[in-house]
Amino acid sequence: MAGILGFFSNMFGYILNWIYNIDFIRNYGVAIIIFTILIKVILLPITIKQQKTMKKTAKIQEQVRKIQDKYKGNQEKINQETLDLYKQEKMSPCSGCFSGIVQIILLLAVFYLVSQPLTFMRKVDNQLVESYINEIKTENIDKNTMYPQINVIRQKGPQDERVYINMNFLGLDLSNVPSGALDNIKVYIIPALYVLTSIISIRISTKSTRKPKEETKDGEQTEVDLATQMNKNMSFVMPIMSVMIAMVAPLGLALYWLTNNILTIIERLCVDKFFKNEEE
Numbered sequence: 001m002a003g004i005l006g007f008f009s010n011m012f013g014y015i016l017n018w019i020y021n022i023d024f025i026r027n028y029g030v031a032i033i034i035f036t037i038l039i040k041v042i043l044l045p046i047t048i049k050q051q052k053t054m055k056k057t058a059k060i061q062e063q064v065r066k067i068q069d070k071y072k073g074n075q076e077k078i079n080q081e082t083l084d085l086y087k088q089e090k091m092s093p094c095s096g097c098f099s100g101i102v103q104i105i106l107l108l109a110v111f112y113l114v115s116q117p118l119t120f121m122r123k124v125d126n127q128l129v130e131s132y133i134n135e136i137k138t139e140n141i142d143k144n145t146m147y148p149q150i151n152v153i154r155q156k157g158p159q160d161e162r163v164y165i166n167m168n169f170l171g172l173d174l175s176n177v178p179s180g181a182l183d184n185i186k187v188y189i190i191p192a193l194y195v196l197t198s199i200i201s202i203r204i205s206t207k208s209t210r211k212p213k214e215e216t217k218d219g220e221q222t223e224v225d226l227a228t229q230m231n232k233n234m235s236f237v238m239p240i241m242s243v244m245i246a247m248v249a250p251l252g253l254a255l256y257w258l259t260n261n262i263l264t265i266i267e268r269l270c271v272d273k274f275f276k277n278e279e280e
Helices: 002-020 030-042 042-069 076-089 096-117 127-140 148-156 184-210 223-247 250-277
Strands: none
Touching: 002 030, 002 096, 030 042, 030 250, 042 076, 042 127, 042 250, 096 223, 096 250, 127 148, 184 223, 184 250
16 A cells, blocks of 8 residues: 555656746645646546436436335345346446545545655655754754654755755745644644535535435435445545644645645536536
């Protein structure tokens, strides 16, 4: 797993560094925003396919509930008939899981990237980085042992262009870690906005996949229902997991998630409108 995350972090680092080095950018925050937009565009086909799957799943739930009513008390028959229905519709009960896996890989890969920007983004020689880390430790100014490369950027970056990254974004220092700067209220601006946009994103997502009230009936859960419920739970678990990580990670990570949330909201509204027009 570490090898896979390292691969993606390294690949993302090349992209982020290329964006950062554009003459009129040269800002870590702006580079992260553009990087997030680029990743969203690349993943757009997967997102559209996922939305199609969710819409189709919602439509065949009425047939699933009819099967539940018809074979009530016979769970094995319910499962078999339901799986046959999904096979007939050329769908997989767990087709939505792929999107969740992609989200987790992206979350962890970007965390690796922003926590070790000199390695993954700037591609600085490891010996130089280690020498600076040891020097900072010797001088007893190692303020944040969790992210030694962030300390190097803060302490040595202004004097050494090789390890310098401009992390000043709209008056916010993206190298700050919320849990390590409790007396600085500004470090909570981006995480707070992230939580707000997460709530909006979840509401839009659940609204677009909510079943009509007249179709809701009591019945035993099938394997398909469990898979659908797992996908819904993922939409709640991911933001909670992300907030917990954002509190102990540099603000650059929270900025990535905030930008991603804003783009996701716009994306879902546009895709939902497209499917609605298509149905009409």
